[in-house]
Amino acid sequence: MARWGQGDPRWIVERRADGTNVNNWHWTERDATGWSKGKLEELLVGLAVEGEAGRCEISGLERAEGEASCSGRRGRLIFFYEWNLRLGWRGTVKESGEKHKGSVEIPNLSEENEVDDTEINVSKKKGEGDVLKDLMRTEGATKVREALRDYLKALKTEFTLGMILPTKAATGQEPAAEHNNSASPQSLDMVGVKIPTVKILMKEIFHSPADKLYRIFTTKDLVQKFSKCPAVIEAEKGGKLQMFDGCVSGEYAELVPSQRIVLKWRCRNWPDEHYATVALHFKDMAAHTEVQLECKGVPVSNEDSTRQCWKKQYFEEIRILLQQPQDSME
Structure with a gap:
């Protein structure tokens, strides 16, 4: 093994920004399929065109x-995408007020073709209204192509934040992206230690009133029951939090009974002194409660493990606790 500061620079630990993937040399990959479906729906649904026909x-x-x-390799990003899309459209003829609908087929949106060369086929259900079909084939197709370009731009900037981790020497410089300039570091959410971070959003439905769920997060005995570990729970502003044998720690920043809890929160394996801000919102919906989680400032390298922590160790265990006899909740 080479001495510190000697040997192949790819393996110098001192140059790591967060303790992983020296000089961004190793292959990393993130699945963008689920994110892409949501982004495509966001960009395409609701697109409208208007002309003399309607x-x-x-x-x-x-x-x-x-x-x-x-995928990231040697400090560069490589993108793969291949989609077969079908959109529904509807329209109204201006003169007659007749309503018609049809489909837009995009059979091969992929990195092999430019967006301008991507096939877009417009069809209409039986009946009159070809003037609307023509409108969709012209102005409509143009709008759809613009939305597809926006999707690809977001894929190469918004989705990839933090994939190319800065080295010690390069901190503050723009990460490199193949055929595209990635978002500047100012667009990264930096909290505490300056490392690339992401925001996690989750929603869970519990068949329990909001006040009971609030107590589960703020009562020491109930926290110890669902976590199955000793805990430190000082449920007041500035009060300490420690769970899962010290794997999770932090403090309570804000408490609004039955409505909201805000935490300064971290996992033990995160960079020293780095905390995320966790906001739990309890939305009482009569027969059930929707718990909305916003976890802001999660290190990119810990995104998946943090999401699994909340899903498996918090929400699933709380759901099991709620199924137990009522006296166990007292």
Whole structure:
């Protein structure tokens, strides 16, 4: 093994920004399929065009078959995406007020073709209204192509934040992306130690009133029951939090009974002194409660493990606790 500061620079630990993937040399990959489906729906559904013939809009993403991913190697990003899309559209003829609907087929959106060369086929259900079909084939197709370009831009910037981790020497410089400039470091969410971070959003439905769920997160005995470990729970502003044998720690920043809990929160294997901000919102919906989680400032390299921590160790265990006899909740 080479001495510190000697040997192949790819393996110098001192140059790591967060203790992993020296100089961004190793192959990393993130699955963008689920994110892409949501982004395509966000960008396409609701697109509207209007002309002398009438008005049309994309009414839904009816099919999204395919996959997308982003890989990092030697400090560069490589993108793969291949989609077979079908959109629904509906429209109204200006003169007669007749309503018609149809489909837009995009059989091969992939990195092998430019967006301008991607095939877009517009069809209409039986009956009159070809003037609307023509509107969708011209102005409609143009709008759809613009949305597809926006999707690819987001894939190469928004989705990839933090994939190319800065080295010690390069901190503050823009990460490199193949055929594209990635977002500047200012767009990264930096909290505490300056490392690339992401925000995790989750929603869970519990068949329990909001006040009971609030007590589960703020009562020491109940926290110890669902976590199955000793815990430190000082449920007041500035009060300490420690769970899972010290694997999770932090403090309570804000408490609004039955409505909201805000935590300064970290996992033990995160960089020293780095905390995320966790906000738990309890939305009482009569027969059940929706718990909305926003975890802001999670190190990129710990995104998946943090998401699994909340899903498996918090929410699933709380759901099991709620199924136990009522006296166990007292």
